[in-house]
Amino acid sequence: MAIFIFFAALWYLSLFSQTFFQHRYAAHGAFTMSKGWEKFFFIFTYITQGSSYMSPRAYAIMHRLHHAHTDTEHDPHSPSNSSNIFSMMWDTRSAYQQILHHxxxxxxxYTKNLPLWKNFDKFANSAFSRLLWVAGYTSFFIAFATSPYQYLLLPIVVSMGAFHGAIVNWFAHKYGYINFKLxxxxxxxxxxxxxxxxxxxHNNHHKHPSSVNFGQRWFEIDPTYYIIRFLSFIKVINVVLVPNHRTAIR
Structure with missing residues (x-):
């Protein structure tokens, strides 16, 4: 049971850091925050993403390129350019590394108004840091796994951020429904x-990239949006663009 609780907690905490800090804040500037809170979320993202941590700066640039060149040969992660999901994940990693190392x-x-903490990012993206996290995750599994099958979750834990990205960047460009013709x-x-x-x-997001609420229709509940509203209410962040929930579906 401990392994499944750990996996679920890591899934959602890592994902929250990605969608809140790296995506909506760093890539799209949907809200602002002080430099103090920015450093807090750098550290929070590192702790929750561990071995799959991505630099908010490099992530933001890569994602901006995705929006600018969606589904073209210049898109850093598109199913249109890859034969399978694992090939796309590798291409994404290569694009990220090239941007990270300039x-x-x-x-x-594509490089304007990006969160930057050079020394922290240098450490967080180092092989030493990633190996420490892998060792920690492995030790946790050794201590708490009650079945050999639970070790099948370990590779996902180690590369959690990559799996999150692949789910959206592969499947949301192949399957689903559309609200907007793009x-x-x-x-x-x-x-x-x-x-x-x-x-x-993803269709809603490509139509309104800077909106803090990715949902558009009444049944499209975006949990992160309500967390953003709470953080705005307690003055941790300042929302730049208030979403229009009456946006027409077309």
Whole structure:
């Protein structure tokens, strides 16, 4: 039981860091926060993502490129450019590494207003840090696993962020329904998205990238949006653009 509780907690905490801090804040600037809170969420993201931590700066640039070049050869992660989901995951990793280490010639328009903590990111992205997390996860499984089958979850734990990204970037460009006609393949993967904390409303997101609420229709519940509202209420963040829930579906 401990393994499943740990897995579920890590799934949602890691996913929250990705959708709240790296995606909605770093990539799209949907809300602002002080430098103090920004450093807090750097650390929170590192703790919750562990061995699969991604630099908010590098993530944001890669994601902005995805929006600018969706489904084209310049898209850093698109099913249109990969034969299978694992190939796309590897391509995504390669694109991330190139951006992280400044090996990619990125247009300056994609690098504006990014969260930056160079020394912290250097450590968090180091092989030493990742190996420490892997050792910690493995030790936890050795201590608490009650069946050999539970070890099948360990590779997912180690690469949790990559799995989160693959679910949206692969399946939400292949399966689902659309609310908006777009010039790309982005679709809403789930009708009621508790599994991905609102990230699966991909068609809505490509229509309104900077909206803090990825849901558009009455049944499209975006759990992260309500957390954002709470954090805004207690003055941790300041929401830049209040979403219009009456946006027409077309």
């Amino acid at each position: 090996e990619e010639n990125v247009d300056v328009k 010039k790309n393949t982005a679709m809403n993967l789930l009708f009621f998205d508790i599994l991905m904390l609102g990230e699966s409303y």
